Amino acid sequence: MNVILMNNKTNLLFICSRNQWRSPTAEVIWSKSPDYNSRSAGTSPKAKRTVGPMDIRWADIIFVMESKHKNRLKAQFTRMLDHKPLHVLDIPDEYQFMDEDLITELKVSINAFLNISEQI
Numbered sequence: 001m002n003v004i005l006m007n008n009k010t011n012l013l014f015i016c017s018r019n020q021w022r023s024p025t026a027e028v029i030w031s032k033s034p035d036y037n038s039r040s041a042g043t044s045p046k047a048k049r050t051v052g053p054m055d056i057r058w059a060d061i062i063f064v065m066e067s068k069h070k071n072r073l074k075a076q077f078t079r080m081l082d083h084k085p086l087h088v089l090d091i092p093d094e095y096q097f098m099d100e101d102l103i104t105e106l107k108v109s110i111n112a113f114l115n116i117s118e119q120i
Contacts, residue, residue: 012110013059014040015069019047021097022065026106028098043072056080063110065091087113 014026019042027040039058041051056062056077062084064070070088074081089109095102 009035009037011037011039011058011060013051013055013062014038014065015051015062015073016040016042016065017044017047017069017093018042019044019049021095021099022091022093022102022106024048025095025098025102026063026110029103029106030110043069043076053077053080056084059084061113062086063113064088065093 012026012030014023014030016023019040023040023042027038030036030038039055041047041049041055043051051073056073057080062073062081064073064086065088067088067090070086073086089106091102091105091109
């Protein structure tokens with residue numbers, strides 16, 4: 001007997017290049033929310049965790065740090081992205097993992113896209 005457990009959480013996928021600082025920081029922040037599941041990956045073959053088809057299928061909403069990440073995803077996963085919300089956050093690669101300024105920028109940007117006012 002197969003049992004499928006459904007949750008009402010929205011799956012958020014965060015993408016940067018090497019999955020070292022920006023996207024893992026976003027994953028940690030949003031993993032604390034009761035309303036969201038979070039995952040992160042990178043577009044580079046040298047990423048700590050490289051984005052794959054399973055990530056794209058899993059995601060309800062995809063956030064990329066820069067336009068180049070959106071372009072790479074569109075080139076690699078064209079048809080899979082047809083009906084997926086994909087947002088560019090315009091957060092440059094100038095932060096370390098869990099940098100306070102990065103956390104603030106991520107919260108403000110992502111909350112705006114999700115139309116929520118409270119801070120995680």
